[in-house]
Amino acid sequence: MNLIEAVLWDMDGVLIDSEHLVQQAFTEVMLATDYMDDPAQKYLETVGFNRASTVNWYLPYVGSREIAEELYSKVHDTYIELSKTQLKLKAGVVEALKTVQYMGIPQMVVTSTRTEVALLKLARFNILSYFEDVLGGDQVSKGKPHPEPYITGANRLKVPTKNALVIEDSENGVKSGVAAGCMVLHMPDLINTKLEWNNVIYGALDSLESFPEWLSSKQFGMWV
Template sequence: MNSSQSLSKNGKPLRVCREQPDQQPHRCQKAHSPQPPERLCATRERNDTDMDKIDAVIFDMDGVIVDSEPLHCQAEQTIFRQYGVEAPWSEWDSFTGLTDRVIFTYIVENFTDGRYSVDELLQAKYKIFLALLADQVQPIPGAIDFIRWTRDRYAKLALTTSSTREVQQIIFERFGLQAYFDVIITEERIQHSKPHPEPYLKTLDALQLPADTCLVIEDSLNGIRSAKEAGCRVIGLATSFPEEDLLKAGAENAVATFAALYHQHPFNGTPPITV
């Protein structure tokens, strides 16, 4: 298979991310320009009064709370070089929000000729990623303050991530987040990854709240589809995809930054003053 000729399900060429300066494609760099200051939010038509009652805010982690995608990319590039795997970079955007096992199963079945097992590649990538994570992971700008702000205003907060419990704990310990969340759903607790609704259905079950009173913040198309299929409301954060793509996937609002999110319905608040 020639990755440069890959097509999406609708027959259109998949978006290719490219690394500078050598122009090798990969998924770390965003394929869209930052939104100008006056263009911080995109919105679908909706009835804002329907979003007045929110009992819980549910966060994705990778790409929403922390900027971990570049670290995933770095670990994967290292493994692919070591094992001589020609990765399908033109398809990589479609993998965002999936578990590593789903991704590497696809890689092994389509790009290794059976030379390596899924577990072999997974273990090698995971070891490199954990080392990078502990040393280099940074929060998405404004994420930590927003979590604290929502904790003071809503009954419950939850985390729904395709990452492992170990990765989640490293991140939460580093940034002091454990006390803010009532429910945490990680890879170990689900059988079907996003875009399947199971991750968010599990979260709703643990929260013991109806879906239409829970608002999800997601950065990936797969994550938005998962949350919508579970019946949740979704706001897209444009850290991984353009706002327009997030809206097409089903987000009711899409914002470029957490700073813009404070002013959107149903939050309608004032950002905290950081000293």
């Protein structure tokens, strides 16, 4: 069993209920083009990507980086408008963060969102102070599903990756955490927990509302 020495939180889809808004924005923009069928389903492939990875993902569909960058910007702008009135925290976030803090475990955010934007989002909901650091997608050379984000996060908190608990909603994020050698807890949002993950993740919870009890059951940081 491994001692939990740090908690590394994904942000969008775990702490902040934003992924469905991005999916809505993506779908609206794509439906105005003829680049792909069923854009709402296609969007799921990109959950957890940073900007560079998302732009690269567009390329086989659109054929040029200029168009890919333009579409990324349109989706982003559409999302920003939606988020002005519809963005909210996921259920149970504050109590989950308080529980980790009470247990004396350092925590930080490891997100694919640009750092500047992530800081604004976290401050908007008054939860920024819970975190020792925020690692954005612009601070790594390779984004999720590559392990670099979570290896970097664990290094910043000066803990071995095997002692870092990663909390993720996306398949790309789960792959990143597992590849980094972290303990991964899946919190389904747009993507359900997959059966093939059973042997590589430490568990899954339907809501952060269950997280305080779940974490406490690990004997204040010990896996049992």
